[in-house]
Amino acid sequence: MNITIVGTGYVGLVTGTTLAELGNTVYCVDIDSKKVDQMKLGIVPIYEPGLEEMFLRNIQAQRLFFTTNLKEALDQSEVIYLALPTPPGEDGSADLSYVLSVATQIGEMLTDYKIIVNKSTVPVGTANKVRQTIAAKTNIEFDVVSNPEFLREGFAVEDSMNPARVIVGSESEKAQEIMAKIYQPFTNTGTPIIFMDEKSSELTKYAANSFLAVKITFMNEIANYCEKVGADVDKVRLGMGSDDRIGHRFLFPGIGYGGSCFPKDVKALIRSGKQEGFDFQILEATEDVNQAQKIILVSEIENYFRGDLKGKKIALWGLAFKANTDDIREASSLDNIKLLLEKGATITAYDAIAEENVRKILGDEISYAPDMYSALQDADCLLIATEWSEFKNPNFDLMAARMKQKVIFDGRNMFALEQVENTDFRYKSIGRRTIG
Incomplete structure (x- = not known):
């Protein structure tokens, strides 16, 4: 299958390289011409263990291509993944300007049926916004799908090739069939693909990351209390983690969580809640505690x-x-x-x-x-x-x-x-x- 990835940041590049590894022909689009030229030469713009080898292998196999020309890539592909940044604004809300700008361009360029896949982490309701933005520019048939990523930095290649699950948010049978075909190499080896509506899919990503942020922060609170009473957090951690309802992962205390996902996603979910008149009290506390812990x-x-x-x-x-x-x-x-x-x-x-x-x-x-x-x-x-x-x-x-x-x-x-x-x-x- 021919697939286009718009955006070659962390998510876009790993996703594009993985899909090429699965035998697809992948066109990665980025507006940064210098970055595109470097990738054409086999230079990986991010550090991620195992990525460079897979990246070079698929360039040599002529399954992975790079371009600044969105129209050219769009015309050659049936499925278009949006892997664009959604940085937090001053109020913590996700900035959808990059996503909606590309959606506008896609609407102006459509000549036949496409599936537009939101790979970016986006607030609930974004699929509808993308759909409305494209529909305002075209009468051509298309579908919008939510397909959140669950990659851990440092383990992204492992996670991309051995996903715990694949989540697809779409109520279109046609889109579901095509997405199932893309991910068939995973489902053939036992990885579940879970279909749901777009809003539930969008919220699943935020809920998962926010839960892990809460788990880390809770363990840091326990660690700080251990120091007050003379307990050893390592022993407490082992005792807690042996309960299979809790598990050992994300129980390691330290000086807080960071990165591109947890802080941004917690803030965005808090802000999304406030827009609906709902207070995520546990997430607000998590954010405050984590900032102090750092x-x-x-x-x-x-x-x-x-x-x-x-x-x-x-x-x-x-x-x-x-x-x-x-x-x-x-x-x-x-x-x-x-x-x-x-x-x-x-x-x-x-x-x-x-x-x-x-x-x-x-x-x-x-x-x-x-x-x-x-x-x-x-x-x-x-x-x-x-x-x-x-x-x-x-x-x-x-x-x-x-x-x-x-x-x-x-x-x-x-x-x-x-x-x-x-x-x-x-x-x-x-x-x-x-x-x-």
Whole structure:
């Protein structure tokens, strides 16, 4: 089947590459001509484990193409996926201007039947808005489908090739049949495809992400309470997770969630509720708690240095919002950097993957180290903000030799307490006893 993907951001590029891997001919459209030219040369514009290999394989197989010409791609495809940004506005609502602008263009270009698939995360009712926008420009038959993605950054290739489920929101039998054909390689191996109306499909994505954000935030609250009463959050987490009604995933405490999905989707669902006169009280609390959690270690650092951070050199391990991605959107590291700089500290950071993206925002406001140990040179303390695997088993002797003061504030609970107990380090993590 010939498929067009409009938008080559994270969702669009992974989706397009996956659909090509399934044997389809895929045309990826983007207005950024420089980006399109680079992709034609085999340059992947995002970091995602396993994506480059699949990307190059499908370019070489002539199943994956890139263009700035929407009309050209549209004419060659029956199914058009919209994978466009829906950034939050000042009030938290999702900005649909990109989606509706492309919908207008599609309406003006239609010459035969197409299925327009909303892959972007959009508020309830967006399918209707897209349908109305296109219909205002054409009398040609078309269908609009909601088909939300559930990709985890860092595991997107795995998730795209082995989805837990495929959700298709459409009440058109014709559209359902074609979408079922696209996803037949998955359903043949046992992946369920769940058909529903468009509004339910749209809400499913927001509900799923918001629930996970609540789960993470609840665990962070439990971790903070553990510190008050002397309990160990690791043991509590294991005890909770062994209940199959709860499960072990998303129970790891830390300095809050970030990224492109959870913060944006929680805000958007809160705002959508208010537009209907409904208050998502649990989500409002989740948002407030998460924002405080992201910088919870700054007060610990400040207390350790008796309220004076002026001139203190802080080493920072990790800049991405999570491991295995270069995404720094809503990253806790940025909140900590901003606050620590305001208090007079200096920062030397290390993150081999996300450094370039932070440089674009912060420039020389902080320093950057070529490796994790160089970042520690003459540091008064270390703050860990991202759970990169290379941080899990460091050389504590080498760390101690580099640092001015042997103090670690671990925002991701990277080390078992036993790892640190026989060192000279003072070690503060989340929801566990402090060592040293």
